Amino acid sequence: MNWLTNFVRPKLRALVARKEAPENLWLKCPKCEQMLFTRDWEANQEVCTHCGHHMRQRPLKRLPRLFDDGKYELHPLPRVTADPLKFRDTKRYDARLKEAQAKAEGTTDALVVASGLMGARMTVIAALDFGFMGGSMGTAVGEGLVMAADLAVARKAPLIVFSASGGARMQEGILSLMQLTRTTIAVRRVKEAGLPYIVVLTDPTTGGVSASFAMLGDVHLAEPGAIIGFAGQRVIQDTIRQELPEGFQRSEYLLEHGMVDAVVHRHKLRETLVRMVTLLMDPLVVEGRSLAVTVR
Numbered sequence: 001m002n003w004l005t006n007f008v009r010p011k012l013r014a015l016v017a018r019k020e021a022p023e024n025l026w027l028k029c030p031k032c033e034q035m036l037f038t039r040d041w042e043a044n045q046e047v048c049t050h051c052g053h054h055m056r057q058r059p060l061k062r063l064p065r066l067f068d069d070g071k072y073e074l075h076p077l078p079r080v081t082a083d084p085l086k087f088r089d090t091k092r093y094d095a096r097l098k099e100a101q102a103k104a105e106g107t108t109d110a111l112v113v114a115s116g117l118m119g120a121r122m123t124v125i126a127a128l129d130f131g132f133m134g135g136s137m138g139t140a141v142g143e144g145l146v147m148a149a150d151l152a153v154a155r156k157a158p159l160i161v162f163s164a165s166g167g168a169r170m171q172e173g174i175l176s177l178m179q180l181t182r183t184t185i186a187v188r189r190v191k192e193a194g195l196p197y198i199v200v201l202t203d204p205t206t207g208g209v210s211a212s213f214a215m216l217g218d219v220h221l222a223e224p225g226a227i228i229g230f231a232g233q234r235v236i237q238d239t240i241r242q243e244l245p246e247g248f249q250r251s252e253y254l255l256e257h258g259m260v261d262a263v264v265h266r267h268k269l270r271e272t273l274v275r276m277v278t279l280l281m282d283p284l285v286v287e288g289r290s291l292a293v294t295v296r
């Protein structure tokens, strides 16, 4: 050891070494496999700049693009018993939860509830987060949706839900299945108050969520190419022993078959939602005659 190895060599190494590219500078589109510059992709609302493929977007990335001037208030989810069944598979459920919470930047479960102005009208949005344990619905998500519905009724605001889920949260067993009825009743309260309930189906919307509040909208919009269904394609194929048609369970297929009202590009979502809510909330008065659209 001398000054050459201790001092000169590191200096030379630092000079010669290529500066390491920051992580996540590029990403690959899962559809067209083009390399995308992350900053361009984010500016394009996480839609592939080559082929238009809509990648899964987490609620905190989505919300600023929907509310006026990107301003909104987040409503923390009601506190629930964290691990009611003390469930354990290869890992303890409460450990899995903590891990997901640590990665979720401030959100506590797979649902984010926010309120704010959209087209100058108070609106409540509840968005599921597929990045949080596959957007699975347990007690916290159920409670959160009930809270969002109550908030909409209290503020006489429309409720917009963004769905993205693999289904019920297995680690909560029967308690997660109970959320199907609870969320259905919550949505019904919004409808009984005469307020619009709009669902935006995003990739993927499956299982218990598609069997409850995600399919009860007054209007169903869907993002392009999203998988929407109850059971997975392979399960159905193995059960009925038949080849399924091309594009089965995709947004466009569901639009053709009347399950979805419109497939809307992510760039057009905000303006479409604002227009829709205005149509549903404001009675149109033409020459003294009311052309009110009644939401029931």
Ligand SMILES: [Zn+2]
Pocket (backbone or CB within 6 Å): 029, 030, 031, 032, 033, 034, 048, 049, 050, 051, 052, 053
């Ligand atoms: Zn692409």
